[in-house]
Amino acid sequence: MSKLVQSIKEAIALSGLKDGMTVSFHHHLRNGDYVLNMVMEEIANLGIKELNVNASSLFDVHTPLLNHIENHVVTGLATDYIASGLGRAISMGVMEKPVQFRTHGGRPSDIALGRTPIDVAFIAAPTSDPMGNCSGKYGPSACGSLGYAFADAMYAKKVVVITDNLVPYPLQDWSISEDYVDYVVTVDAIGNPKGIVSGTTQITRDPVGLVMASHAAKVIEASGLLKDGFSFQTGAGGASLAAAKFLKEIMLEKGIQGSFGLGGITGYMVDMLKAGCFRSLMDVQCFDLKAVESIRSDARHQEISAMHYASPSSKSAVVDSLDVVILGATEIDTDFNVNVHTDSNGYIMGGSGGHSDTAAGAKLSMIIAPMFRARLPIVTDHVHCVSTPGQDIDVLVTQGGIAVNPRNAKLKEKLVGAGLPVLDIHELKEKTERITGKPQRLPKGDRVVAQVISRYGDLLDNIYNVPQKA
Amino acid sequence: MRRSMLFLPGNNPNMLINGNCLGADAVIFDLEDAVSPAEKDAARILVRNTMRYMDFRGCEIIVRINSIDTPYWKADLDAVLPYKPNLILLPKTGTASDALGVDAYMAQVEARTGLEQGSIGLMPLIETAMGVENAFSIASCSKRVKALFLGAEDLTADLQCKRTKEGREIEYARTRLVVAARAAGVDVYDTPFTDVNDDEGVVKDASYAKALGFTGKASISPRHVEVINQVFSPSLKDITYAYEVVEAIAQAKAQGKGAISLHGKMIDAPIVARAERTIAMAEALGLGKEERHE
Incomplete structure (x- = not known):
C-alpha cells in the first residue's frame, strides 16, 4: 500500500472533508508556518464551507484566515493562543461565532474525551517516511519537538502528514508513528526556518528586567523548593530567561541538581542541563536552534506530548510534578487573576498556552511583570479576562516589590524572613498608580468574541468585542 | 549610608x-x-x-x-x-x-x-x-x-x-x-x-x-x-569579629582592665572604633544578626 498522495488537494479529497467538519493544525512551525495557509487555500478552492479550525496556536503568519472567515470557509475557531495581528481582527468582531480558547493541556484533553472531535488533522512534519512515521527533529524545517501534534494524530478521524523532507522507510527516531497516519504529502517547503525557531534567545539587558529576574530567583531560593530534585519551567521572555540565569548561578554555587526542566525549551534551559542543573529536560516545544539540536542529540532531552505535558484528564501529567513555574501577564488583578489573552485595552493578543495548566500544577506559580508597560499599570481591580484564576497564582514579582497571594501565607512569611521587598498587592497597585495615574478603561462591547474555556472544559470567562469609533 | x-x-x-x-x-x-x-x-x-x-x-x-x-x-x-x-x-x-x-x-x-x-x-x-x-x-x-x-x-x-x-x-x-x-x-x-x-x-x-x-x-x-x-558591605567575618571586639572591651571594663587582647592581638582604640563602625553598618543593613545567633 502507499499513503503517498500527489497533492494537498488530493489528500483533502481522499480524507472525505465536507462542509461543517473540523480540521486541525499544530503550531510547532510558529510564525514560519506555511502549512495551515496552504491547506486552507486548497480547501477554499474546493468550495468547502463552514469549517471549524482547531489549531494549537495561531500566529500572524496565519492572517489569510481572515479571508476564509469573511468568505465563510471558516466559521469556527478553537485555539490556545492568537497573536496580536489576528487577535485584533477577532476583537473587532470579524467572526460571528465566538472563538474557543483552551489551554495547552485542555485542548488535547477535550480532543481525547471527544468534546472537540477532529475530522481531519493536517500535521506539518519536518521529516517523514512514506508511511507517515514522522519527526520534528530533522530536515530543513526542523522544529524539534512535535508535542502539540500527538493528540491530533491519535484522535482525528483522518490524519494527513505534510512534509518537505521525505526519507526512506523506516524513519528512525520518529515522534508520531505510522499507525495513526492515513496520507503523506510532500511539498517544496512546510515553513520558513527563520520564523520557525529563533537563533540564540538573548537574556535581557534591560535593568528593570534584571531587577525582576533577580527578585524572582531570590523568591525561588527563599521558598524552600530549591533543593536536589527541583523542577522548573520558565518562558522565553527576556526577564524569565534572566531569572533562569540567576537561578543557575545559585544552583551551581550550592551544588543543587534538579530533576527536570519543563516546557517550551530554550537554549538557556539546555545550558542548564549541560551544566548539571537538571537530570533531564521534558520538551513539548523547542523555542530555538540550540533546543532543536539538543533534543536531536542528547538522550536526557525528551520529547513529550501535550497530553503528557499538561492534560488534566491524563492519568498524570508532568505539570503535576512541577515545583516552580515562572509566567507572564498582561494584567493581574488584586485577587491575583491573570490575563494573558488580551492587552490592557481588551484586544486579543495571546492566550493561555500552558499558563493555567502549569499554574494549577506547580507548587509555586510566579508571575513576573513590570509594574507598568508604557503608561499602563499591570495590577488592576479587575482583569479584562480571567485566563488563569487567582487561586492558582502564588506570587507576583515586579521591580517595585513582590506581592504574595494571601492564600499562601507561609510563602509570605518565608519571603519576608529572607528580607525580600514584600508588599500587599493593593499597595503595589497604589504605588504604581501614583506614577501612572488610574487609566480610564475603553468601553467593552456587548458581543462575546471569544470564550475562555478552563483546562477542565468549563467556561472560565468571556472576551467581548472592542467597539470601534465611528 | x-x-x-x-x-x-x-x-x-x-x-x-x-x-x-x-x-x-x-x-x-x-x-x-x-x-x-x-x-x-x-x-x-x-x-x-x-x-x-x-x-x-x-x-x-x-x-x-x-x-x-x-x-x-x-x-x-x-x-x-x-x-x-x-x-x-x-x-x-x-x-x-x-x-x-x-x-x-x-x-x-x-x-x-x-x-x-x-x-x-x-x-x-x-x-x-x-x-x-x-x-x-x-x-x-x-x-x-x-x-x-x-x-x-x-x-x-x-x-x-x-x-x-x-x-x-x-x-x-x-x-x-x-x-x-x-x-x-x-x-x-x-x-x-x-x-x-x-x-x-x-x-x-x-x-x-x-x-x-x-x-x-x-x-x-x-x-x-x-x-x-x-x-562595600561588611562581611559576616568582619561583623562577627566586630561583635567579639566590642564584647571583649565590655568585659575588660567590667573587670577593671585597661587593655585586653583578642585572639592573641591587643585591642586598641582604632580597632574598637572600626568595630563600632562595622556594627553600625551591619545593623543599618540588617546583616549578620541571624547567622550570629545560630
Whole structure:
C-alpha cells in the first residue's frame, strides 16, 4: 500500500472533508508556518464551507484566515493562543461565532474525551517516511519537538502528514508513528526556518528586567523548593530567561541538581542541563536552534506530548510534578487573576498556552511583570479576562516589590524572613498608580468574541468585542 | 549610608521612574554629561518632576548639576533644590572657591524657598588636576561639603594620560582624595568602572577602592549596583569579629582592665572604633544578626 498522495488537494479529497467538519493544525512551525495557509487555500478552492479550525496556536503568519472567515470557509475557531495581528481582527468582531480558547493541556484533553472531535488533522512534519512515521527533529524545517501534534494524530478521524523532507522507510527516531497516519504529502517547503525557531534567545539587558529576574530567583531560593530534585519551567521572555540565569548561578554555587526542566525549551534551559542543573529536560516545544539540536542529540532531552505535558484528564501529567513555574501577564488583578489573552485595552493578543495548566500544577506559580508597560499599570481591580484564576497564582514579582497571594501565607512569611521587598498587592497597585495615574478603561462591547474555556472544559470567562469609533 | 551611587541620565524617563527599584543606595540624576545642550531644559524639568512625584524612600537622591563655567548651573539648582535632594554633585570642582560659590547660591535658594539653611549637602566632583591638588581645602571649605567624589574620566583627560582598567594612572588621585576627605572628616566616593560587560573587573575595581578607604563607589550601569553593594558591605567575618571586639572591651571594663587582647592581638582604640563602625553598618543593613545567633 502507499499513503503517498500527489497533492494537498488530493489528500483533502481522499480524507472525505465536507462542509461543517473540523480540521486541525499544530503550531510547532510558529510564525514560519506555511502549512495551515496552504491547506486552507486548497480547501477554499474546493468550495468547502463552514469549517471549524482547531489549531494549537495561531500566529500572524496565519492572517489569510481572515479571508476564509469573511468568505465563510471558516466559521469556527478553537485555539490556545492568537497573536496580536489576528487577535485584533477577532476583537473587532470579524467572526460571528465566538472563538474557543483552551489551554495547552485542555485542548488535547477535550480532543481525547471527544468534546472537540477532529475530522481531519493536517500535521506539518519536518521529516517523514512514506508511511507517515514522522519527526520534528530533522530536515530543513526542523522544529524539534512535535508535542502539540500527538493528540491530533491519535484522535482525528483522518490524519494527513505534510512534509518537505521525505526519507526512506523506516524513519528512525520518529515522534508520531505510522499507525495513526492515513496520507503523506510532500511539498517544496512546510515553513520558513527563520520564523520557525529563533537563533540564540538573548537574556535581557534591560535593568528593570534584571531587577525582576533577580527578585524572582531570590523568591525561588527563599521558598524552600530549591533543593536536589527541583523542577522548573520558565518562558522565553527576556526577564524569565534572566531569572533562569540567576537561578543557575545559585544552583551551581550550592551544588543543587534538579530533576527536570519543563516546557517550551530554550537554549538557556539546555545550558542548564549541560551544566548539571537538571537530570533531564521534558520538551513539548523547542523555542530555538540550540533546543532543536539538543533534543536531536542528547538522550536526557525528551520529547513529550501535550497530553503528557499538561492534560488534566491524563492519568498524570508532568505539570503535576512541577515545583516552580515562572509566567507572564498582561494584567493581574488584586485577587491575583491573570490575563494573558488580551492587552490592557481588551484586544486579543495571546492566550493561555500552558499558563493555567502549569499554574494549577506547580507548587509555586510566579508571575513576573513590570509594574507598568508604557503608561499602563499591570495590577488592576479587575482583569479584562480571567485566563488563569487567582487561586492558582502564588506570587507576583515586579521591580517595585513582590506581592504574595494571601492564600499562601507561609510563602509570605518565608519571603519576608529572607528580607525580600514584600508588599500587599493593593499597595503595589497604589504605588504604581501614583506614577501612572488610574487609566480610564475603553468601553467593552456587548458581543462575546471569544470564550475562555478552563483546562477542565468549563467556561472560565468571556472576551467581548472592542467597539470601534465611528 | 551610600555604598553604591547609580548615575541615571536626566533625559531618560524610563530610567528615572524606575530609579528607586535598581538597588542603589543613592541615585544620581545627571543633568551634565548625559544631557546634550539642546536638552538641558527638558532634562531639568523631567528631573524636577521625578523628584516631585516619585517616592524614593530608601534611596537617596543626588543631582549632578552643570558646572559653574556653564550658563545652566543656577537654573539647575533653582529647579531641584525645592524638592530636597540629599546632595548636589558639583562637577569640575577645582578650588574651594568653586565650591563656596555654589554653597552661597544654594543658601540663597534655601532662604528663598523656606528650606532649612545648609540642609542640602554638597559633594564636589574632583576630576581635574587642580581639584586633586586642592582636595583638602575643597573638602574642608564648608559644612555643606559632605563628601568628595573622584571622576577619573575627565581627570585622565586633564592629566593627558590614558584611562586603563587597572587604574595605575589614578592611583595618586585615589589615595590623595581618601586622605583629604578623611582629614576633613567627610566621605569619599570612587569613580565608576565603565566596562559594563566586565563582571569580574568591577568586583576587582570596587574591592581595590574599598581597600584604599573609599566609602562607596559610583556606577553608570545598574548591573554593577549589586556587586558594589556587596563589596562595600561588611562581611559576616568582619561583623562577627566586630561583635567579639566590642564584647571583649565590655568585659575588660567590667573587670577593671585597661587593655585586653583578642585572639592573641591587643585591642586598641582604632580597632574598637572600626568595630563600632562595622556594627553600625551591619545593623543599618540588617546583616549578620541571624547567622550570629545560630
